[in-house]
Amino acid sequence: MMSKEVLMTPDGLKKIEEELDHLKSVRRREIAEKIKAALAFGDISENAEYDEAKNEQAELEKRIMKLEGIVGNAVLIDESEIKKDEVSVGSTVTVKDIEFDEVMEYAIVGPTEADPYENKISNESPVGKALIGKRVGETIEVQVPDGFAKFQIVKIGR
CATH class of the missing domain: 3.10.50.30 (Transcription elongation factor, GreA/GreB, C-terminal domain)
Incomplete structure (x- = not known):
């Protein structure tokens, strides 16, 4: 997790917070649905749709963690x-x-x-x-x- 202060304008912070909210509330749900649909195909050992959805989920969670670090360390420019x-x-x-x-x-x-x-x-x-x-x-x-x-x-x- 980040520990360095992140200089940001109020508009920049708002943009990051909006993206973070979208990723958590919309994209997580979409990817969960993809995983659920892929599981319906059966055997996950050779299921490309499942592998792709899990990789997408991992990338999403990595991005969410990065944005949370930015928001948590944001120092607003007055x-x-x-x-x-x-x-x-x-x-x-x-x-x-x-x-x-x-x-x-x-x-x-x-x-x-x-x-x-x-x-x-x-x-x-x-x-x-x-x-x-x-x-x-x-x-x-x-x-x-x-x-x-x-x-x-x-x-x-x-």
Whole structure:
């Protein structure tokens, strides 16, 4: 079980709790029904449906344990304490990619909530680490998979 504190926004914690509730109340029942149906086929020693359902059950229980660990160790980011003049976990940062002259907005979140498809980057990622503690107008240079990137901080919000 996890013992490390998990930094989370209230929205991120809510999302995890909703998934956990769904897994416990809906998915457990669905998998139990699959197991019950597979047992009706008879001999479980050569029953692929039974084996598949039991494996699915094991994966589900592993995911439930992980989510319970996250919820149990969650430390909520108090949005009222997020600085507006300095990047911190919980900040929304608008940066300009100097090389490509593109403007992007990122939410700095804990690793559990990171989702590049939603522009949520972890405070432990290379870009997230480089942004923490910086102010509007500052430029960072950070190593990315295809070399180095330079970003200028344009705006910091909550």
